[in-house]
Amino acid sequence: MSTPQQPTPEERFERAVKGLSELPPTGAVTFRGITSPQGTAFGAVVTRGITATSRDLVVATAGLTSPGLAVVIGHTGRDVAPVSAVREAQEVALLPGTVLSVGRFIQVAGIDVEVIEELTRTEDGRWATSLANEAIEGLASVVATTLANAQGVPCPVDVDYCRRFAAPLA
Secondary structure: OOOOOOOOHHHHHHHHHHHHHHOOEEEEEEEEOOOOOOOOOOEEEEOOOOEEEEOOHHHHOOOOOOOOOEEEEEEEEEEOHHHOOOHHHOEEEEOOOOEEEEEEEEEEOOEEEEEEEEOEEOOOOOEEOOOOHHHHHHHHHHHHHHHHHHOOOOOOOOHHHHHHHHOOOO
16 A cells, blocks of 8 residues: 655645635735834835735734734735634735835834835836825824724734744745
8 A cells, every 4th residue: 555645845835826826816905013124125025935914913913012013005915714724813815926015114103014015017017006195194094093903902813823924025
């Protein structure tokens, strides 16, 4: 009797990406519990792995204990909550190859919050932002309210699970 060969880590990764690609893309404002290092110049990063974000600020920051706070404006993330074993995480995954702007920080309630945006390709093949300054000001107000509402709220998932939301982008 033979035993089936276990897939390699690369094969498992490819299968995961293929499965996530089958889910419909969703636009969402989500959070991460880490920012780019202070002093990072405004620019772009291309994700290499599956990037975890959460619709829940408390989850993304492990109950406001993470090393930072980033707001992610996504256009093509995949809402994995319906198929997740940890639905309470409200996870939205960004696929490898997603182009993100980084290095834009705003002050919210005395905290440096990074605004990370998924860039879109224009007709001439360039990558562009869709956030106007007015939108960023409005976003700061929403984040301030969300942050105030998160104070003292216990994390609804195991804090160890939340580490996925504080892994560096690249």
